[in-house]
Amino acid sequence: MINILSSILNNYETFKEASLTGRYINATHISNPLKKAASNFEVKVLGESTLGEPIHLIKVGSGKLKILMWSQMHGNESTTTKAVFDMLNVFSDHSQDSVVKDILSNCTLYIIPMLNPDGARSYTRVNANEIDLNRDAKNLTQVESQVLRKTFDDLQPDFCFNLHDQRTIFSAGANEIPATLSFLTPSEDVERSVTKSRGESMKVIGAIYEDLSKLIPNRIGRYDDGYNANCTGDTFQSLGVPTILFEAGHSKGDYARDKTREYVLYALFSGLNAVAAQAYKKIETSTYFNIPENEKLFYDLILRNAEINGKNVDIAIQFKEILKDEEVLFLPFVENISPKLEFFGHKEINCDFKNVTLPDHNLLTENVIVDKILVNYEVLMIN
Known part of the structure; x- marks a missing residue:
């Protein structure tokens, strides 16, 4: 060098x-x-x-x-x-x-x-x-x-x-x-x-x-x-x-x-x-x-071994960059929910096959922005 x-x-x-x-x-x-x-x-x-x-x-x-x-x-x-x-x-x-x-x-x-x-x-x-x-x-x-x-x-x-x-x-x-x-x-x-x-x-x-x-x-x-x-x-x-x-x-x-x-x-x-x-x-x-x-091959975050609607899945989240009040915010966007994602996450969290829902207990789906989710009724902050 x-x-x-x-x-x-x-x-x-x-x-x-x-x-x-x-x-x-x-x-x-x-x-x-x-x-x-x-x-x-x-x-x-x-x-x-x-x-x-x-x-x-x-x-x-x-x-x-x-x-x-x-x-x-x-x-x-x-x-x-x-x-x-x-x-x-x-x-x-x-x-x-x-x-x-x-x-x-x-x-x-x-x-x-x-x-x-x-x-x-x-x-x-x-x-x-x-x-x-x-x-x-x-x-x-x-x-x-x-x-x-x-x-x-x-x-x-x-x-x-x-x-x-x-x-x-x-x-x-x-x-x-x-x-x-x-x-x-x-x-x-x-x-x-x-x-x-x-x-x-x-x-x-x-x-x-x-x-x-x-x-x-x-x-x-x-x-x-x-x-x-x-x-x-x-x-x-x-x-x-x-x-x-x-x-x-x-x-x-x-x-x-x-x-x-x-x-x-x-x-x-x-x-x-x-x-x-x-x-x-x-x-x-x-x-x-x-x-x-x-x-x-990367997502920003992958939740492994989550249960949604009775099925075991991985949840891939990508951050969307948004400018607000002259600050760049990183909004977590659910991009992919699949049985087994052959990708890597810059951060990965094992949900241990627990039930994952939105904070209002509604079903978690793709194409939504989430800053927190419920894992067996416990709050998990995403960003």
Whole structure:
């Protein structure tokens, strides 16, 4: 593992951006971190969102290799935004570290910390026009998509880092381990050909995997690479720019994703170091394919061995994220009731074949939100 990761591991709390916590991160939350960044780096406004919120670009470093990265293309995917500002604090606080010096002397980073501020404000995947920006790369109907594409065209980057969150449903392979981080090199065609740019991004991901698997073994997955011409990553990859998709996933009990953000930070530094030092060129593309593919094997909670209407069943509950009073609430939604669920739960409770009902003693069914249930007339709080 590169030296800077060891240093970060020992000192993370000293440069973690303390003003950014939890899942709800909007443009107001990043205003002070942006001001702090402006005292050390170049910050400018690229344009405005549909509802008039500014979209910023942060320029860091002076090297020949240009890396464009963007976060919160989906407004409710905020983990990587927190990690980006943590990374900027490391650049400021560890400016004399040899790895930081190498990165910033060999690379120039262009960072859009929040591409979809309207979606971030309302905590939605889509923008104010209810368009998924990651399905708008071909038609460019939205101002936010146009801002990103113009930035790409103007900069002509050598690499792109596309930063996202993924749901808690994913496992890292066919096993009982959640995908805390996942990566993808998007395809350029339906055949998923390993082109030059895909091969280079595979090697960068391989370098990240070799570093991070020492820290979070068996918790890194490979995201589905089905081709979609409307997706930004697929588009930029097809234009010959190695593009890497980062997916921040689930750590045990970490629904605020403040632990996962730490791993995203390490992954960013690992990837940047691999590019700056050209170390990725020594990695075989086979390393990428050795990363286990994500599978949808998890629910947030499974109640095992419950009795409903005289039948023994398992009850799968998935949390729905709802914004209320500027706080993200996790509402337990009964998604699946079956005799034996071949899935895993991030938390599992054995009901010991006791009768399970709603608090009003009515039958528990699928497609309802429940914050508590009765197990043999005893209250069990779900969330």
